[in-house]
Amino acid sequence: xxxxxxxxxxxxxxxxxxxxxxxxxxxxxxxxxxxxxxxxxxxxxxxxxxxxxxxxxxxxxxxxxxxxxxxxxxxxxxxxxxxxxxxxxxxxxxx
Numbered sequence: 001x002x003x004x005x006x007x008x009x010x011x012x013x014x015x016x017x018x019x020x021x022x023x024x025x026x027x028x029x030x031x032x033x034x035x036x037x038x039x040x041x042x043x044x045x046x047x048x049x050x051x052x053x054x055x056x057x058x059x060x061x062x063x064x065x066x067x068x069x070x071x072x073x074x075x076x077x078x079x080x081x082x083x084x085x086x087x088x089x090x091x092x093x094x095x
Contacts, residue, residue, distance in 0.1 A: 044091055049084035052077050 038058075042050050055066035056077065063081065067074040 041088055041092065044087055045084050048072075049080050049087070052080040053084045056081055
């Protein structure tokens with residue numbers, strides 16, 4: 001589907017295209033900024049904590065599913081997740 005075909009002509013004579021008048025469904029700059037923020041926050045964590053946070057929070061796995069995927073026990077996943085969240089809280093919330 002072509003979104004840049006002319007649809008009307010504005011008062012000053014410029015042609016408006018569909019792409020000019022269709023609102024974005026997603027705030028692209030905001031989404032990009034959020035992704036950068038998450039990536040930077042994850043750099044504060046150890047590699048294991050990063051994998052656990054990605055699996056349990058970003059990917060939505062349960063701790064048990066994450067433990068099987070990562071090849072570690074569920075209690076280790078739980079402790080790593082708690083450590084990671086505490087680190088992030090401390091840094092991001094200045095506590």
